[in-house]
Amino acid sequence: MKCTEVQSLLYMDPDGALPAAVQKHLGRCRPCQQVERDLRAMKGALRDVAPPALPSGFELDLRRRLAQEVSATAAAPAPRSRSRWVAFAMAATVLLVLGGLLLWRARTAPTPDAPMPLPQAVAMQTVSYHRVSLAVHAAQAHAEALFDVELPESAKLAGGLGSELGDGRVVRWRSDLLPGVNEIDLPIVLRQETPAPVQLQARLIASGKVYTTTLRLTPAASGQREAEQTLRLAWVLDPNAPCAGRVQ
Amino acid sequence: MTDASFETTGGDLVARFVQTTRPFHERLFRIALTLCRDRDQAADLTQEALIRAFRAFDRFREGEAVLPWLARILRNLHLDTFKTGRARHEVAAHQLAADRGDPLDFQPSRVPDPLAALERSQLSTWLTEELEALDPDHRLVVILCDIEEFSYQEAADVAGIPIGTVRSRLSRCREHLRQRLLHRMEGNLTGGKVVQMARRKGEPR
Numbered sequence: 001m002k003c004t005e006v007q008s009l010l011y012m013d014p015d016g017a018l019p020a021a022v023q024k025h026l027g028r029c030r031p032c033q034q035v036e037r038d039l040r041a042m043k044g045a046l047r048d049v050a051p052p053a054l055p056s057g058f059e060l061d062l063r064r065r066l067a068q069e070v071s072a073t074a075a076a077p078a079p080r081s082r083s084r085w086v087a088f089a090m091a092a093t094v095l096l097v098l099g100g101l102l103l104w105r106a107r108t109a110p111t112p113d114a115p116m117p118l119p120q121a122v123a124m125q126t127v128s129y130h131r132v133s134l135a136v137h138a139a140q141a142h143a144e145a146l147f148d149v150e151l152p153e154s155a156k157l158a159g160g161l162g163s164e165l166g167d168g169r170v171v172r173w174r175s176d177l178l179p180g181v182n183e184i185d186l187p188i189v190l191r192q193e194t195p196a197p198v199q200l201q202a203r204l205i206a207s208g209k210v211y212t213t214t215l216r217l218t219p220a221a222s223g224q225r226e227a228e229q230t231l232r233l234a235w236v237l238d239p240n241a242p243c244a245g246r247v248q
Numbered sequence: 249m250t251d252a253s254f255e256t257t258g259g260d261l262v263a264r265f266v267q268t269t270r271p272f273h274e275r276l277f278r279i280a281l282t283l284c285r286d287r288d289q290a291a292d293l294t295q296e297a298l299i300r301a302f303r304a305f306d307r308f309r310e311g312e313a314v315l316p317w318l319a320r321i322l323r324n325l326h327l328d329t330f331k332t333g334r335a336r337h338e339v340a341a342h343q344l345a346a347d348r349g350d351p352l353d354f355q356p357s358r359v360p361d362p363l364a365a366l367e368r369s370q371l372s373t374w375l376t377e378e379l380e381a382l383d384p385d386h387r388l389v390v391i392l393c394d395i396e397e398f399s400y401q402e403a404a405d406v407a408g409i410p411i412g413t414v415r416s417r418l419s420r421c422r423e424h425l426r427q428r429l430l431h432r433m434e435g436n437l438t439g440g441k442v443v444q445m446a447r448r449k450g451e452p453r
Contacts, residue, residue, distance in 0.1 A: 011419040038426050045371035046394045049379065051274040052281060055291045059273070062295055066262045066302055 001025045006032045014039040057178055064184055071131060128192040130217055134184040135234040136204065142177040142237070145206040147184075149173075149233075152198040152217065177206060177237075192217055202233045211235050265302050272315045273298070275396060279319050279406070282388045283326045293329070297322040316402040319392070323406045371429065378428045382421065389417045390425070 006025050009018070014036070018026070026032050134147060149171045175184055192198065197218050204211040215231055276297065280290035301308075301321050308317060379387055385407070392403040393414065404411040 007423075008419070011422045012415060014422070035426070038430075039422060041368075041371065042375070042422070042426060042429065043394060045368050045375055046390070047397075048368060048372040049376050049395055050372075051278040054274055054277050054294075055287070058277075058291060058295065062273075062298055063262075063266070065295070065299055066265065069299065069302060070262055 003029060003032055007035050010035055010039060014043060060176055060178060060182070063175060067184070128217070130192065130231045132231045132233065134182070134204075135232060136177055136182045136184070136206075136237060137235070138177045138179055138182060138206070138237045140179055140237075142206040144174055145177045145204060147173040147175070147233075148203040148205075150201040150203075152200055200231065204235050204237075206237055209237075211237065261305065262302075265305050268305075268308075268314060269298060269301065269318065272318055275315055276318050276322060278391060279388070279396075280322055280326075282384050282391060283323070285384060293322060293326055296329075297325050300325060313402075315396055316398055316406070319398075319402075319406045323408065327408070374429055374432050375425065378425055381428075382424075386417050386421050389414050390421050393418055394422070 001021050003025075006022050006029070009016075009022055010032070026036060132149060136145070151171065173184075175182075197216050200215045200217055202213050202215065204213075213233055213235065215233060217231070273294065277290060277294045280293045280297070281287065284290050284293055297318060301318055304321070379390060382390065388407050389403055392398040392406055393400065398406070400411050400414050404414045407414065409417075
């Protein structure tokens, strides 16, 4: 075999199984041995070539967008066209059956003049859904800041949760903070059924300092069956400020 | 204790997705940079690809290779979004083709196993620079096959070229890179004369 043929095979597939003729050639040809060793050294060094760093804020933006994806999925209504028709067909069937029964009963009842029982009025229950967004104004970057949201007894989670859960009724979320305003939408939706306002406690731990804040969950106005609102938790982090939060 | 009534689906999914894909974000970004060359555009493409991957995460099979899966999504997204703006660096490709088989280009070294004798970190630094000088289409196959260790078929899927083209491009790139490294090695030994000569010839730095 010629050197050009052997080297062509080596360049094509340096890790491949070499035919006996190539191995025989390699055994006695120093330039081809050198190519083989160079390729091996090069391949090892190529694996060490580090990828470029991501732009600053990339991971934070990604987490924010993933959270939005989850919130959107949690809040998305069921597909309408099909379910509407199914509901319409079911209602029509129920009406037909009821109508038939009433007709049959009217014809067969021994006392046709007896009054029909009226349906009882159903009390309208109001349900409020609260999305939770955080706005943190940070004077400097904070790695892995922790957010704790303590849920009131009457509120339940309707959507997904954060990356990890604390004990009891505390939802915990971890995120890096960049200098400036950090807007974070938590992928959770709180479901509130009580008619009275309740308090929601939130805590932010950033670079060893603890910031707390309290927010009021206001139920939907009476007469509304469902309502949706966004709770905005805001902090201003200042390295010189005392360990206390400020609600904006 | 965790409240059993909590619906954990959404948050768990985000956590699982991030845990699965986080080690590959920079590496996906490197592929994106090769596809669209502009840093901001590459970051947008990477992020959009990760969002698409998240939407399809329920179809991701456990044990499947993560980066080839992400890279396929990235590639499809790039085709959808940027295909009209695709510019080819034909001049650089011609330069690469001209390197092939030119006997004057390669001078046997005086040092046995010259590349093996170099510090691996030095070799990696030079390779990083030489990869930047390659035209993007060729750089992509080297990144996919020799750095990320994709199979030829996976690389062909991501690069959108036949598997034979992957093999031939790789072969030319390996030969070109080796010769460039030997030039650099010679330049190091002789005070940079060979590298300076290469610059005068207009080779990419």
